[in-house]
Amino acid sequence: MSENILEMKNITKSFFGVNVLKDTRLTVKKGEVHILLGENGAGKSTLIKILSGAYAREEGTIIFDGEELSPMSPGDVIKKGISVIYQEFNLVPEMSIYENIFLGKEYSNGIRVDHKREIKESREYMEKIGLNVSPKTLISRLSVAKKQLVEIAKAISNDVKLLVLDEPTAAITDKETEMLFEIIRELKSQGIGIIYISHRMSELFEIGDVCTVMRDGEYVGTVNIKDTTEDELTEMMVGRKVSFDKIENENVDWEDVVLSVKNLGYKDLVKNVSFDLHKGEILGFAGLVGAGRTETAKTIIGDYKKDSGTVFYKGKEIGTDLSKNIKNGIVYLSEDRKDEGLILMHSVAENIALPNLDKLCRPFLNRRMERKTAREYVDSLKIKTFSELTEAKNLSGGNQQKVVIAKWLYSDADIYIFDEPTRGIDVGARDEIYNIMYELIKKKASIIMISSDLVEVLKMSDRVAVMGDGELRAVLDNDGELTQQDILKIELAEEVNNEK
Amino acid sequence: MKNKHNINLSDWIIYIGMIGIFFVFTIICSAMGKNFLNINNVMNIVNQASINAILAIGASIVILTGGIDLSVGSVVGFVGIFLAMNIKSGMPIPVAIILCLICGAVIGLFNGILISYGKVPAFITTLGSMQAVRGLAQIINGGQAVSGFPLEIGALMKTKFFGVVPIGVLYVVVFYTVMILILSYTKFGRGIYALGGNSHAARLSGIKVKKLEVIVYILCGMFAAFAGVMLLARLLYADPSAGSSYEMNAIAAAVIGGISMSGGKGKLANTVVGAIILATLTNGLQIMNVATYYQTVITGLVVIVAVFADKRKERKAE
Amino acid sequence: MKKKLVSALLCMAMVGTMLVGCSGGNEGGTDDSKSEDKASDTEVVDESAEVSDKLAEEIKSQVPDKDYSEYTIGFCGMTLNNEYHIIVANAVAQSGKALGMKVEIQAGAEHQSVEEQLTIIENYVSQGVDGIILVPAASEGLISALQECKDAGIPVINLDTKLDDNTLKTLGEDIPFYGTDNYVGGQMVGEKVAEMYPDGCKTAILRGVQGQTNDDDRYNGFLDKAGDVVDLVAEQHANWETDLGYTAIQNIIQANPDLQVIYCENDLMGIGAYQAVDEAGLTDKIKIFSYDGVTEGLQYVIDEKFVSTCAQQPIEMGKLGVVNMAKILAGDKAETYIDTGCKLVTIDNAEDTLAETEKYAAEISATK
Known part of the structure; x- marks a missing residue:
């Protein structure tokens, strides 16, 4: 029995009089990877923010490394040896790696900063975690995975005793995930405690030792990973069983091509892409991050102005007028909810109404109708929000995604392009989103689903298009025999050359 | 419930502030034996606020899209000279006014196209056109003021209804009503908020953001032109330097009214209150015969306090 | 959200620098303001206009006989936005022309813009004008520019608004003043x-x-x-x-x-x-x-x-300024103080005064 590095007890916190954490606890041992699991809005982020000092707790005690922590500022918490790596990194993009690592604790010989020493030490930290680039590289040049490694290097430089990783694999490839796990195991062996927040079941079993499950701001239970199963965890999270089987789609009309893309090109991001989409079909788009899937989608709808190629929609060629294409029924649901999907400062109802104003304005906006419709979607999609007038920024990630979907469900389009529809969304909400997609194809809509989650691709798609380096490398039939390995093989081909 | 309550509170702050200022001024003025709170002076205040209030409509919608327009003061000056010269040369007044509005629209179009299609920051674009238009105002009559034109134009500002209500109030009521309705009940209005809130998301929701942005600047230019007409009708004297720094007053009114400088949030109805608060300060302080430079200090402080009070809500939420 | 904040801050910083840039002087200036200044100058003060014989005669009769065509004088006005100041500027320009001198006309964009005047005078000094005629935007605050003139040996004549006594005392020099009391x-x-x-x-x-x-x-x-x-x-x-x-x-x-x-x-x-x-x-x-x-x-x-x-007598002021500047350039002494006088205009003499002003204005050439 090794000793506890962290003990959080009776933590309570409320916003606007609503309890978001109720008497929650979390105990992490040294050298343990502790999974924190829960649906979006379960209170995981709030708990972590209380730990990091970003939020003040109302009640409860935190004992870290045998010492009771009084509420303190985030800077002091880091000095104690607790580092939190959020999904949105805390790095200055236009500064180099070493400058970021030593930000706020520069070595100074009185007047000027001792760059040489910083570079040398940075290199040591970076070597420990296998980050083999020059410490002088600017952060903005790095991939997401490498930025993450810089964050970890920074944490190590702070003499970290407890490292918190918030969905570290959400935006990185499988190969990069493997590397990250290697590092986590290494840190673990050094006795560093790790809190790991993720929704990906497969990873939890690969990397985790212990798992604490939260639901609705409350502590549900803590289990040893090796003594539990996916089903059990899922049940703890959502209180019901979730199916992982491939859906049977009987709605595809293979005779009816609704969208035909021919030799599409955009800069060097989309190269000569051609494919057909059928009525009622879900076409999965797999590929590594940066393979050109999002760019292809944006070029089709006209957000990016294509350099070459043609797009036929219901037999007619369409142009690059984004708003016209949307009106005609081709819609794109961005992977980037916060920047491209929602207007965070506006209400749920206003967001849902935005693409549908033509429908609501006759000629003047019917605000009662707007609210009523929003209310219906809030109910039918089970969007957890205080009311339809709540600002979108107050919703959790999964619920925000549902609002994005509601916008476009209401628009009643023919082709839906979902870009990473379930990224950062918990299992329960995922299933609901899958159901919505299924409802859509039942209504003879067609779906292009861009996803980096191969389980999801295999579960949902009728066919799988695999992209790499801007090219469409293959379109595979998902006949039940297609495996993750088959897809990965195509994804990774030639990719080796690009990875230094 | 909580959320709703908060929104209401911030709505109230500005009215409470306005009533507070009225209350304080009434007490001080009556202690000094001077008349502040009577129908005549209230009309006075609204009349004095009217030109700024009209300019502030333009400022508000531009700021709501996340932009800014610094050229409106110069447009006021330009339009004054242009209108005076035209009616002096015998052009019928309605035609001359329409020409002025077209001028305002063209300047707005110029700003809008540079900003939306040319991707030049609004601040830079309108800073440039502020100077260029001021230069034009001086060029068209050789830097000289214009006078001796038919005085019928004065009816546009000097008419009173029922003997008390100045016509300036009518313009404010009409334009605000129309614009408030447009902002809350049309696709165009929603587009303005969406553009300011998140232009990416607005674009991907099918809003024609560039076209919309251009129209907003055109409207702003036209409101500025109309304000220029109002100023000429009030003073019956066109000076090429007229309207200088009016853009700052208009922006101040919008900001006091709680329009967020980063765009996407705010109520136009509160902008008019902002304009009235500014006019009330000048009016009250001049009635009390406070030295001019103290007035400037007090007005500046009120702007800061207003924004502080408005932002309190956001800080609390964070 | 963060991006918005950053851009808002940037914007504010920009406003700051812009404002400083604008008020802090127009060295170099923005292109806009420069072209604007020039445009308004040439419009307002028609330098190519013919000088009437009568004016030429009047001015020549008051100055030492000499060829003045080598000289350039700089006029730094308070503003060119109102009639009064335009008349002063025109009077200077026309009188200078009567003597064959080159006259440069510059003025601040606003009534109280001392900073702009500082820049204008500094530019005149660096261009090496032979004399400066100044209508100060404020009685104080031009001391550093005047010091530069003194150091460069450029004579200065003050019109209309008198520089205050402290400024003159600090400068240690009497600057001739012609204007109304x-x-x-x-x-x-x-x-x-x-x-x-x-x-x-x-x-x-x-x-x-x-x-x-x-x-x-x-x-x-x-x-x-x-x-x-x-x-x-x-x-x-x-x-x-x-x-x-x-x-x-x-x-x-x-x-x-x-x-x-x-x-x-x-x-x-x-x-x-x-x-x-x-x-x-x-x-x-x-x-x-x-x-x-x-x-x-x-x-x-x-x-x-x-x-x-x-x-007041703006035309008289302009003429006196040029005449006395010519005297200084010819090596004579200039008058140190002339009260150009002013008269109270009432209904009794208003029409006459208006006619007179228009006559003067005509003589000095139309400003439009």
């Missing part, structure tokens, strides 16, 4: 008011830009003669501007419905004041006394909208 002008208006209201009257004063000697002199001169009779109920600085004068008078009337006299320190504010009085329907009860004597002001006197205005 605004104090005397103020006294004239004060006498008129005292004469019309021997039993006293409720009075409001609209003042110019705070800190300018003009403003103080016109104010103090007025009170010197009228201070005993008037009951001064309000005074506001309306910065010489029409719209500010209008609003101020509206508010002053609200506070003092029994107001009888308004003294405006310039005609532009007077015009605004009259509109406010007219709108309040009080033209019978409230009388306006103005100052400056620009054509519009004179017209207001003729129309009995003003009781009087105090006319």
